[in-house]
Amino acid sequence: MDYDISIVGGGPAGSTAALLLTKSGFNVSLFEKKSFPREVLCGEFLSFEVTKILKSLNLFDDFLQLQPKPVNNLSLFFNDGKKINTSLNFQAYALKRSVFDKFLLDSAINAGVNVHQPSVVRNIINQSDHYILNTTDELGNVNKISSKYVIAAYGKSGLLDKKLNRSFAGEKTFLNGVKYHIENNFFNDLKQNEIKMFVSKGIYCGINTVNKNETTVCFLENRKKIQGSAKEHLIELFFKKHKLFNPFKDVFRNKIFSQPVYGTGNIFFGKKNIVENGIYMIGDAARVIAPLSGDGIGIAMESAMLISKILLGQRENNLSKEETEKIYLNDWTKMFRSRLQIALIIQNIALNDSAQKIGFIIFSKFPSLSHLLIKRTRNLQSNI
Numbered sequence: 001m002d003y004d005i006s007i008v009g010g011g012p013a014g015s016t017a018a019l020l021l022t023k024s025g026f027n028v029s030l031f032e033k034k035s036f037p038r039e040v041l042c043g044e045f046l047s048f049e050v051t052k053i054l055k056s057l058n059l060f061d062d063f064l065q066l067q068p069k070p071v072n073n074l075s076l077f078f079n080d081g082k083k084i085n086t087s088l089n090f091q092a093y094a095l096k097r098s099v100f101d102k103f104l105l106d107s108a109i110n111a112g113v114n115v116h117q118p119s120v121v122r123n124i125i126n127q128s129d130h131y132i133l134n135t136t137d138e139l140g141n142v143n144k145i146s147s148k149y150v151i152a153a154y155g156k157s158g159l160l161d162k163k164l165n166r167s168f169a170g171e172k173t174f175l176n177g178v179k180y181h182i183e184n185n186f187f188n189d190l191k192q193n194e195i196k197m198f199v200s201k202g203i204y205c206g207i208n209t210v211n212k213n214e215t216t217v218c219f220l221e222n223r224k225k226i227q228g229s230a231k232e233h234l235i236e237l238f239f240k241k242h243k244l245f246n247p248f249k250d251v252f253r254n255k256i257f258s259q260p261v262y263g264t265g266n267i268f269f270g271k272k273n274i275v276e277n278g279i280y281m282i283g284d285a286a287r288v289i290a291p292l293s294g295d296g297i298g299i300a301m302e303s304a305m306l307i308s309k310i311l312l313g314q315r316e317n318n319l320s321k322e323e324t325e326k327i328y329l330n331d332w333t334k335m336f337r338s339r340l341q342i343a344l345i346i347q348n349i350a351l352n353d354s355a356q357k358i359g360f361i362i363f364s365k366f367p368s369l370s371h372l373l374i375k376r377t378r379n380l381q382s383n384i
């Protein structure tokens with residue numbers, strides 16, 4: 001057998017699982033198809049859970065060396081020009097994913113994980129007591145790797161969904177995500193420590209500063225509800241309704257249209273199997289949380305911690321594969337299901353014009369409700 005455990009994907013879920021399992025004495029390999037640093041679609045908001053896990057991994061001080069921007073305030077901007085401001089009630093950060101993901105993967109490499117990068121996993125074949133992974137490296141060499149267990153951390157969608165016959169593969173949701181980095185001096189009203197969230201018909205957009213020069217603009221759009229270009233729609237919203245950017249609208253328009261864009265189409269937020277053909281799914285591969293919650297990275301890392309603990313327990317207690325799968329499914333459901341469902345309900349409200357208006361009235365009358373909802377989408381207890 002080449003490895004005890006093979007992990008597909010080197011995002012926050014895969015790197016965290018690889019690091020923990022290697023520290024527990026497993027012989028772990030990780031396959032990542034892209035060279036790092038690489039960009040990825042994300043609002044680049046790192047919630048409370050992320051810092052909690054970094055502390056538990058003794059990585060928090062090194063993380064602070066990357067100079068993430070502290071965030072503890074949320075401003076919500078509505079389509080009719082109204083605005084709500086609220087504190088987050090927890091300390092969050094903003095940092096470019098290219099920097100954060102490289103930091104986590106480097107930490108896994110330093111811990112002794114066998115990282116194959118760039119290396120694409122093209123198929124995973126179940127041989128009942130082990131798996132064969134078919135991989136291709138950057139020179140086009142095809143390899144067959146044997147592994148006792150496989151953890152899939154390949155993100156929200158990918159070629160493996162089809163290979164593994166996952167029920168949602170190829171589904172058209174019309175929900176598309178887009179991210180840009182824009183220089184800070186393009187904004188009139190950038191407050192440090194704040195994430196701005198714009199909601200309008202069929203679109204919502206998060207804006208936060210990620211370092212001393214750059215700000216992330218990231219939005220999710222429902223193509224069925226938006227007519228014309230989502231970018232034009234956002235420009236109108238920013239300029240006309242909230243006067244957020246510098247007065248030279250055309251300069252800004254040229255800027256936003258000429259930026260490199262990181263995007264994904266047809267994002268599926270529905271239920272997925274948590275264990276697929278004996279393969280443990282973690283992070284977005286298990287289920288995608290609505291991005292409005294800003295908690296996807298936290299859940300990715302928490303699910304990595306969960307599977308690592310369970311596989312360690314399996315080795316110590318000599319549990320069968322069936323027993324282990326059952327424990328993972330139960331614990332995953334207990335930890336994440338209601339957080340995912342609440343985030344999805346909030347997203348549906350945000351993307352719907354009339355529900356949004358009612359939402360604004362309720363939130364402005366009962367501001368503590370926004371704290372409650374934020375709390376219900378995350379794990380704010382002190383222990384992971």
Ligand SMILES: Cc1cc2nc3c(=O)[nH]c(=O)nc-3n(C[C@H](O)[C@H](O)[C@H](O)COP(=O)(O)OP(=O)(O)OC[C@H]3O[C@@H](n4cnc5c(N)ncnc54)[C@H](O)[C@@H]3O)c2cc1C
Pocket residue numbers: 008009010011012013014031032033034040041042043044045046047119120121122153154155156158159160177178218219220267282283284285289291294295296297298300
């Ligand atoms: C519009 C939008 C905005 C978001 N904003 C935020 C936010 O502000 N804060 C937040 O916490 N979350 C946010 N999220 C969610 C967050 O980005 C994800 O939840 C998080 O990236 C999941 O981590 P992961 O490790 O599961 O997957 P990923 O980060 O997607 O990593 C998967 C990795 O697997 C690799 N890979 C894929 N297929 C293969 C293969 N076949 N072989 C080898 N490697 C492979 C990929 O290259 C990638 O590096 C947002 C999501 C969207 C859609």
